[in-house]
Amino acid sequence: MAQKPSIPKGTRDFGQVEMARRNYIFDTIKGVFALYGFQQIETPAMENLSTLMGKYGEEGDKLLFRIQNSGEKAALAPEKGLRYDLTVPFARYVVQHREELSFPFKRFQIQPVWRADRPQKGRYREFYQCDVDVIGSDSLLGELELIQIVEEVYRRLGINVCLHINNRKILAGIAEVIGEPDKIIDITVAIDKLDKIGVDAVNAELAERGLSNEAVQALQPILNLSGTTAEKLTALRTILANSEIGLKGVEEMGEVFRLIESTGVQLNIELDLCLARGLNYYTGAIFEVKALDAQIGSITGGGRYDNLTGIFGLPGVSGVGISFGADRIYDVLAELDLFPKELQSTTQILFATFGARELNYALLWAKALRAKGVAVEVYPEPTKMKKQMGYADAKQIPYVAIVGGDEMAQNKVMLKNMTTGEQNLVTLEDLCRIL
Amino acid sequence: MAQKPSIPKGTRDFGQVEMARRNYIFDTIKGVFALYGFQQIETPAMENLSTLMGKYGEEGDKLLFRIQNSGEKAALAPEKGLRYDLTVPFARYVVQHREELSFPFKRFQIQPVWRADRPQKGRYREFYQCDVDVIGSDSLLGELELIQIVEEVYRRLGINVCLHINNRKILAGIAEVIGEPDKIIDITVAIDKLDKIGVDAVNAELAERGLSNEAVQALQPILNLSGTTAEKLTALRTILANSEIGLKGVEEMGEVFRLIESTGVQLNIELDLCLARGLNYYTGAIFEVKALDAQIGSITGGGRYDNLTGIFGLPGVSGVGISFGADRIYDVLAELDLFPKELQSTTQILFATFGARELNYALLWAKALRAKGVAVEVYPEPTKMKKQMGYADAKQIPYVAIVGGDEMAQNKVMLKNMTTGEQNLVTLEDLCRIL
Numbered sequence: 001m002a003q004k005p006s007i008p009k010g011t012r013d014f015g016q017v018e019m020a021r022r023n024y025i026f027d028t029i030k031g032v033f034a035l036y037g038f039q040q041i042e043t044p045a046m047e048n049l050s051t052l053m054g055k056y057g058e059e060g061d062k063l064l065f066r067i068q069n070s071g072e073k074a075a076l077a078p079e080k081g082l083r084y085d086l087t088v089p090f091a092r093y094v095v096q097h098r099e100e101l102s103f104p105f106k107r108f109q110i111q112p113v114w115r116a117d118r119p120q121k122g123r124y125r126e127f128y129q130c131d132v133d134v135i136g137s138d139s140l141l142g143e144l145e146l147i148q149i150v151e152e153v154y155r156r157l158g159i160n161v162c163l164h165i166n167n168r169k170i171l172a173g174i175a176e177v178i179g180e181p182d183k184i185i186d187i188t189v190a191i192d193k194l195d196k197i198g199v200d201a202v203n204a205e206l207a208e209r210g211l212s213n214e215a216v217q218a219l220q221p222i223l224n225l226s227g228t229t230a231e232k233l234t235a236l237r238t239i240l241a242n243s244e245i246g247l248k249g250v251e252e253m254g255e256v257f258r259l260i261e262s263t264g265v266q267l268n269i270e271l272d273l274c275l276a277r278g279l280n281y282y283t284g285a286i287f288e289v290k291a292l293d294a295q296i297g298s299i300t301g302g303g304r305y306d307n308l309t310g311i312f313g314l315p316g317v318s319g320v321g322i323s324f325g326a327d328r329i330y331d332v333l334a335e336l337d338l339f340p341k342e343l344q345s346t347t348q349i350l351f352a353t354f355g356a357r358e359l360n361y362a363l364l365w366a367k368a369l370r371a372k373g374v375a376v377e378v379y380p381e382p383t384k385m386k387k388q389m390g391y392a393d394a395k396q397i398p399y400v401a402i403v404g405g406d407e408m409a410q411n412k413v414m415l416k417n418m419t420t421g422e423q424n425l426v427t428l429e430d431l432c433r434i435l
Numbered sequence: 436m437a438q439k440p441s442i443p444k445g446t447r448d449f450g451q452v453e454m455a456r457r458n459y460i461f462d463t464i465k466g467v468f469a470l471y472g473f474q475q476i477e478t479p480a481m482e483n484l485s486t487l488m489g490k491y492g493e494e495g496d497k498l499l500f501r502i503q504n505s506g507e508k509a510a511l512a513p514e515k516g517l518r519y520d521l522t523v524p525f526a527r528y529v530v531q532h533r534e535e536l537s538f539p540f541k542r543f544q545i546q547p548v549w550r551a552d553r554p555q556k557g558r559y560r561e562f563y564q565c566d567v568d569v570i571g572s573d574s575l576l577g578e579l580e581l582i583q584i585v586e587e588v589y590r591r592l593g594i595n596v597c598l599h600i601n602n603r604k605i606l607a608g609i610a611e612v613i614g615e616p617d618k619i620i621d622i623t624v625a626i627d628k629l630d631k632i633g634v635d636a637v638n639a640e641l642a643e644r645g646l647s648n649e650a651v652q653a654l655q656p657i658l659n660l661s662g663t664t665a666e667k668l669t670a671l672r673t674i675l676a677n678s679e680i681g682l683k684g685v686e687e688m689g690e691v692f693r694l695i696e697s698t699g700v701q702l703n704i705e706l707d708l709c710l711a712r713g714l715n716y717y718t719g720a721i722f723e724v725k726a727l728d729a730q731i732g733s734i735t736g737g738g739r740y741d742n743l744t745g746i747f748g749l750p751g752v753s754g755v756g757i758s759f760g761a762d763r764i765y766d767v768l769a770e771l772d773l774f775p776k777e778l779q780s781t782t783q784i785l786f787a788t789f790g791a792r793e794l795n796y797a798l799l800w801a802k803a804l805r806a807k808g809v810a811v812e813v814y815p816e817p818t819k820m821k822k823q824m825g826y827a828d829a830k831q832i833p834y835v836a837i838v839g840g841d842e843m844a845q846n847k848v849m850l851k852n853m854t855t856g857e858q859n860l861v862t863l864e865d866l867c868r869i870l
Contacts, residue, residue, distance in 0.1 A: 068500070
């Protein structure tokens with residue numbers, strides 16, 4: 001077995017530094033969720049294939065990892081698959097446990113998901129999702145709270161963002177008033193590209209997708225809509241005057257903006273009619289958050305759904321949720337050098353010793369310091385000092401306490417500050433004060 | 436789809452209460468690990484089958500879950516499997532990343548593992564392991580630190596435990612001196628049952644397993660060894676006088692006890708010659724921790740290994756580690772009612788309102804409280820008060836702030852203590868003080 005071992009393509013090991021940074025992201029997000037009363041749940045990595053199949057479209061079905069018991073014959077079709085996202089297991093959870101839950105049910109969930117995608121830069125076969133949802137209420141307070149959570153999470157992380165918001169009912173209304181109510185998916189897929197390919201290319205694509213010339217023309221004022229949010233909403237009220245669903249969308253959007261204003265949300269928020277998002281289950285507000293100082297696409301997204309649990313036999317339960325993309329947030333924080341410096345090492349002091357007696361002495365100091373909550377390591381052997389100091393360097397431990405016979409005789413240690421190189425003889429009391 | 440959805444047998448959903456309790460266990464353990472400078476890593480859920488196969492014995496190979504890409508033909512043999520434990524992936528990790536690591540490498544890892552075991556009470560197909568290891572040093576300080584960690588973790592959790600300790604070299608020495616060096620596994624398997632089946636049955640089993648009558652007789656003084664640790668060690672030095680490896684084991688054990696004493700470890704520790712543990716890779720100290728007030732078997736276990744990474748081409752790297760059994764610790768804490776009460780709810784106060792204006796008012800109070808770190812919920816609709824109070828009850832939220840027109844007029848809320856039923860009109864400043 002001389003060959004160096006490896007891991008499956010598209011998967012990753014996370015070392016100590018990466019874990020400290022990932023935990024920083026998750027802990028920040030969890031801290032904000034908790035302020036709003038969201039509580040954590042976890043579901044199994046494997047779900048019955050019947051739970052997963054047909055929920056992610058044909059393409060999604062192909063990307064499911066299937067699981068076989070070793071004992072099973074290869075000929076037996078697998079009955080289980082790995083979690084593909086957190087949304088379908090959440091819907092399954094709500095239906096399965098509905099008698100135990102109190103609604104509105106506010107939950108968050110941070111777990112890995114698996115997709116047999118072709119691995120490429122920034123796309124993995126195992127990655128974490130971080131979802132927060134409130135289900136069992138159609139109050140727009142849900143939308144407000146998620147917006148407040150986005151604001152606070154990114155404020156704490158120090159990332160400048162813009163939240164794009166749209167409403168699925170407005171999109172449906174637009175499709176109605178331009179006379180193409182069945183082409184809503186084609187319309188949204190095309191206008192979603194406006195930023196990237198420009199208005200002419202979008203119009204060409206709309207024609208290609210079978211929209212009549214009149215419909216494309218009717219869409220133009222909407223694509224060109226500009227001004228403040230209030231101006232956009234006023235214009236939309238006129239444009240969508242003949243669409244009941246469209247007006248409902250405008251009304252919802254107006255109420256969300258009223259809540260945003262009355263609670264003093266400071267986040268950049270843009271009413272973006274070109275925001276489409278996967279339209280499979282969204283029925284109301286849809287959101288996407290983009291980092292302003294990094295080119296990385298959406299780092300958080302979500303929306304309202306009126307019938308997510310319907311696929312499992314519990315129709316008519318409205319909810320709203322968003323998902324934080326931990327991997328992309330990680331990349332933004334790394335690119336902009338926004339990770340706190342002190343995440344690098346958890347150990348505050350290493351004891352380096354010259355002999356067995358000194359080692360015993362160091363163990364007692366270590367015990368006293370740990371009792372005060374200080375993270376301490378004792379180098380396990382009184383080996384060459386250079387090696388012990390090298391260990392502290394590699395682990396970025398800020399202080400080393402050097403223990404020789406002289407120090408012991410004075411009931412002290414020689415404390416070295418690894419950043420400045422400064423050395424001082426100190427007592428245990430001094431040390432407690434410094435650390 | 437009227438059928439209620441379900442999850443694969445042997446797997447579990449964890450609701451909010453269970454998650455809060457599980458996080459309490461993990462956070463307690465992580466807090467202690469950090470005091471000793473252990474840092475977290477994570478490895479992928481799926482490993483190459485070549486990494487996993489042959490590492491857990493024939494039985495283990497059968498219990499591996501294999502993974503198939505959906506795109507793959509069923510006829511193709513799967514190349515990946517789900518993590519079966521954290522030890523083999525850790526060994527793989529150390530070998531794969533050896534150039535990036537500084538040794539001794541102190542890591543911990545808390546992740547689920549999967550086994551296609553027959554599900555039964557207390558045995559699951561998905562469960563968390565919680566491993567801590569130091570690798571790259573044969574210093575017995577490693578053993579000491581793990582013992583100190585066990586002491587501190589169970590002190591914090593409030594569980595009375597006894598740590599049983601033995602040494603693989605002593606067991607090898609015993610097999611040598613009774614003239615059956617090749618029968619070490621048979622001997623340990625049999626004497627491991629001493630507690631359960633008694634000395635006569637153990638002797639019968641030893642004979643059945645092919646031990647000579649003399650060997651069984653020679654073993655008796657060892658089975659009957661009693662007294663203090665010092666007395667046991669003295670007796671062992673005589674018994675194992677002709678076994679080099681046996682004496683080495685006694686010496687190691689003596690040094691571990693010396694360290695325990697000199698650092699004032701208060702844990703119950705028993706030198707237990709009948710402790711065998713899976714002997715596959717252990718080569719030195721072995722540990723098992725039992726809860727004294729619950730009948731549940733071992734809740735933590737581990738030991739020293741001198742060649743764990745040898746299977747991946749990096750021989751001669753010594754390490755020592757233990758694994759905390761989170762599920763069993765959970766059961767002990769539940770049985771003995773040791774979970775802290777305040778884990779039940781993270782929300783400290785719910786705002787219940789009588790109308791839309793009151794709801795807006797509540798949102799501003801909620802914002803002010805959250806800015807001070809208070810976990811707040813606002814019931815999303817001004818629905819019947821009974822329903823809003825019922826929500827607080829179900830979620831065990833300790834305070835409800837009731838907001839009606841009168842309260843608003845006075846710039847106050849009616850604060851209800853849900854435990855005592857007491858109600859008081861309070862200002863925002865009062866509320867900050869109370870929460």
